[in-house]
Amino acid sequence: MRIGELSKRTGVAVPTIKYYLREGMLQPGERTSPNQARYDETHIHRLRLVRALIDVGGLPVATVKEVLTSVDSPSDNIEKLLGTVQHALFPAPPPSQEAAMQEAAEQQVRAMIDELGWYCRDGHPAVSALATVLVSAQALGHGEFLDTVRRYVAIAEQIGVVDLDYIADRRFVDGMVESVVVGTVLGDTALIALRRLAQVSESAKRFPDRRRPEGQTEVSG
Incomplete structure (x- = not known):
């Protein structure tokens, strides 16, 4: 054509x-x-x-180019490939004005990873990203948000299993390479959408008297 x-x-x-x-x-x-x-x-x-x-996925062109380089260079080392894609997807964190707090938060994250028995390469950008979240929460007076993060752990473990099952289902290396990209990038967007839907549903369960048909306004008196 x-x-x-x-x-x-x-x-x-x-x-x-x-x-x-x-x-x-x-x-x-x-x-x-x-x-x-x-x-x-x-x-x-x-x-x-x-x-x-x-x-x-909402990725900038520069990141897409980097990810596609992995797609075009097949490797049977899926763990390395996944790491390459993840490094491309995580933007470089901005310089922190609270370097001491960032380092302390990263130590918290690494300690949590060790406690869970999770494997993670040194310097993985997700560690810094999660630490930045904790620093931001603490700056807003929500230091207890770490407890919420810990509750996410079991859910995240199951998501990791589902993601790797999706990748492993591909018979050939080329299919596995693309499934890493699709499963990671589109999976992130799908999880955000599902989280929003779950929040709406849970809100309706907890606050049923606040539900009203769309477009209907409350009438007083």
Whole structure:
């Protein structure tokens, strides 16, 4: 197919497709003349993956490029691959004005990981990210939020099992590589959506008299 049909089938504008080609996010098509190329189903699949990472996952283009590098360099070391994708997904934390508090919080997080018996490589960005959350909560007067984080642990363990089951279900390395990306990026978005839905449902259970049909206002007197 020509680039126009590729655009029509994927909903991605031709200038955007050309940008992805220049940036190496989309493999070149088969040249049929100096100014034209032919594309196939693999290009459709890659464009859908790129748009899913950007539109659904909310990733910036630079991060998508980094993640796609992992997809295009298959490895049977899934633990290493997962780490590469996770490092790409976690933005570098901004310089902290409370370096001592950040370090203390990171020590808390590492102690919790050791207590749980979890395996985690040194320098994993999730440790700093969770520590930053704790520092922010403490600055707002919510130091007890750590207790809530501890309650998240059992849920997080089950999510980890489900995620790795999804990856392991792929028979071939290429499928496993892409499932790491899809399961991590889209999984994050799905979990946020499910959390919001669960909050709404639990709120309705706890405060039933506050429920009213949408658009209906309370009438006094």
